Amino acid sequence: MSVVQPRDLPTNLVADGQALAQVTARFPMKIDPYFLGLIRSADDPLGRQVIPHPAELLDTAGTEDPLAEEHQSPAPQILHRYPHRVVFLVSSRCAVHCRFCMRKRRVADGPQVPVAMIEAGLDYIRTHPEINEVILSGGDPLMLADDRLLSLLQALRRIGHVRWLRLHSRMPIVRPQRVTPDLARLLGRFNPLYLNIHCNHPAEITPQSAAACGLLADAGIPLGSQSVLLRGVNDAAEILKALFEGLLAIRVKPYYLHQLDRVPGTAHFKVPPAVGLELMALLRGHLSGLAIPHYMIDLPGGGGKIALAPEAVVERHPTHWRVRNWQGKIYDYPCGRWPKR
Ligand SMILES: *Cc1c(COP(=O)(O)O)cnc(C)c1O
Ligand code: SF4
Numbered sequence: 001m002s003v004v005q006p007r008d009l010p011t012n013l014v015a016d017g018q019a020l021a022q023v024t025a026r027f028p029m030k031i032d033p034y035f036l037g038l039i040r041s042a043d044d045p046l047g048r049q050v051i052p053h054p055a056e057l058l059d060t061a062g063t064e065d066p067l068a069e070e071h072q073s074p075a076p077q078i079l080h081r082y083p084h085r086v087v088f089l090v091s092s093r094c095a096v097h098c099r100f101c102m103r104k105r106r107v108a109d110g111p112q113v114p115v116a117m118i119e120a121g122l123d124y125i126r127t128h129p130e131i132n133e134v135i136l137s138g139g140d141p142l143m144l145a146d147d148r149l150l151s152l153l154q155a156l157r158r159i160g161h162v163r164w165l166r167l168h169s170r171m172p173i174v175r176p177q178r179v180t181p182d183l184a185r186l187l188g189r190f191n192p193l194y195l196n197i198h199c200n201h202p203a204e205i206t207p208q209s210a211a212a213c214g215l216l217a218d219a220g221i222p223l224g225s226q227s228v229l230l231r232g233v234n235d236a237a238e239i240l241k242a243l244f245e246g247l248l249a250i251r252v253k254p255y256y257l258h259q260l261d262r263v264p265g266t267a268h269f270k271v272p273p274a275v276g277l278e279l280m281a282l283l284r285g286h287l288s289g290l291a292i293p294h295y296m297i298d299l300p301g302g303g304g305k306i307a308l309a310p311e312a313v314v315e316r317h318p319t320h321w322r323v324r325n326w327q328g329k330i331y332d333y334p335c336g337r338w339p340k341r
Contacts, residue, residue, distance in 0.1 A: 023052035056265035068302035075124035091138035102261035179212035188219030224255035254293035285326030
């Protein structure tokens with residue numbers, strides 16, 4: 001069984017079968033059997049991420065494409081927002097459908113992205129020498145079979161101005177079996193190649209996902225993680241602490257903690273940014289600096305990402321800045337006489 005249909009959900013995970021059918025008619029469900037096995041109840045932190053919730057149909061405030069990605073797409077599968085890096089949407093499929101996915105409009109369990117569209121994306125990258133980084137995303141790029149992934153990476157490596165590659169994949173977390181020794185070796189041939197996983201709760205860190213990340217790290221692939229701040233999943237300091245430290249322990253460097261992007265059906269996941277900042281402030285000082293990601297908001301309308309950080313500078317004076325440390329204590333940092341620049 002590669003896909004769990006709504007009718008296959010264990011009865012203890014379904015409160016209301018009719019509501020489930022209504023929600024999945026609008027926002028399809030997909031849960032990898034491995035990930036399903038980690039879920040204890042529809043309302044636990046893992047269940048909430050993938051099991052359809054009646055609240056999804058009540059939320060009409062979001063927009064399908066909050067980041068205006070479709071306006072920054074000069075070639076079929078390319079998102080080109082920043083000067084030197086592009087996102088290349090090489091897969092339209094994922095092993096799970098996260099209920100909060102900001103790219104729901106492009107993720108479906110249908111056919112893969114046609115080869116001709118991948119070729120058009122490669123052409124775009126070839127003819128834009130300013131692009132030094134290609135981020136393979138989707139959907140999930142590791143939904144591609146090894147041979148397709150190989151020819152894609154080879155084609156990218158033949159483009160001289162592309163200096164490093166990046167993959168964004170949730171596969172090591174939601175279908176760790178996908179990370180075989182063969183796949184790790186394949187990816188390891190393309191260094192410098194970075195891989196960011198997507199992990200939202202410490203319960204997603206299992207012996208299987210740890211083994212998958214271990215294979216990738218052993219193959220020389222630097223690993224980072226992205227998480228989304230989600231109500232009822234990880235909006236508590238002790239959960240974020242366990243998540244980020246758990247990731248470090250499996251050799252994954254927490255990279256970004258994302259504020260939720262407001263696509264339809266996600267209102268029940270909203271966490272106010274003020275709460276996000278408070279949580280970040282609680283972590284500083286108590287966690288290794290390595291374990292602390294940047295807290296990011298992706299601006300609506302395609303403005304790009306900004307990092308939010310707890311306010312350290314309280315007042316700026318000509319001779320000193322008044323600053324606040326991780327304990328909330330106030331210090332004066334002298335900065336009056338710098339050499340002229
Ligand atoms: C997030 C994003 C990137 C990558 O940004 P980094 O800060 O380098 O991780 C690139 N392009 C687009 C369109 C993005 O949304
Ligand atoms: S793994 Fe990423 S792209 Fe796929 S459904 Fe989840 S959030 Fe969306």
